[in-house]
Amino acid sequence: MRADLRELIASPGKKLDFSFVLDSADLSFDGVLRFLTPVTVKGVIENHAGHITLTGVIEADMLCQCARCLKEFPMPLRRELAAYLAEELEDEDNEDYYLLEDGWADLEQIARDTLILNFEPRILCREDCKGLCPKCGRNLNEGPCGCGEDPDPRMAALRQLLERE
Numbered sequence: 249m250r251a252d253l254r255e256l257i258a259s260p261g262k263k264l265d266f267s268f269v270l271d272s273a274d275l276s277f278d279g280v281l282r283f284l285t286p287v288t289v290k291g292v293i294e295n296h297a298g299h300i301t302l303t304g305v306i307e308a309d310m311l312c313q314c315a316r317c318l319k320e321f322p323m324p325l326r327r328e329l330a331a332y333l334a335e336e337l338e339d340e341d342n343e344d345y346y347l348l349e350d351g352w353a354d355l356e357q358i359a360r361d362t363l364i365l366n367f368e369p370r371i372l373c374r375e376d377c378k379g380l381c382p383k384c385g386r387n388l389n390e391g392p393c394g395c396g397e398d399p400d401p402r403m404a405a406l407r408q409l410l411e412r413e
């Protein structure tokens with residue numbers, strides 16, 4: 249979605265609310281199987297004495313897969329949007345600055361960039377997910393599998409000796 253800000257740029261103090269659905273067909277993230285709801289983007293663009301700011305939020309529900317135990321689970325997505333819009337870039341290294349084109353802002357691009365730059369690199373079903381047993385494949389969050397250490401310490405010592413040879 250593109251927004252015409254020409255009137256807002258000319259009127260300090262003015263605000264413009266926006267709301268749209270982000271096309272998620274080509275959005276793919278590691279660990280996200282699919283979006284369960286439309287990806288909605290809502291916010292407001294304001295002219296603060298000539299400085300144009302954009303704030304808002306991106307929201308959706310996602311179906312994710314844990315990177316450790318491979319369990320599928322729903323997870324809400326929520327990302328804050330905060331950007332400055334300018335007709336000329338004062339600081340080219342500032343990622344939060346977006347250039348206006350003849351007074352128009354590409355809100356879809358801003359939302360996409362915000363999602364991509366702030367996506368968690370590894371999605372887990374819970375922070376302390378124990379993952380799968382490398383031997384038998386059991387989900388260790390559901391309990392131990394019996395492939396662990398031998399309960400008899402003498403057997404463990406013997407096994408260590410054997411493994412050394």
Ligand SMILES: [Zn+2]
Nearest residue numbers: 314317373377
């Ligand atoms: Zn997990």
Ligand SMILES: [Zn+2]
Nearest residue numbers: 381384393395
């Ligand atoms: Zn096991």
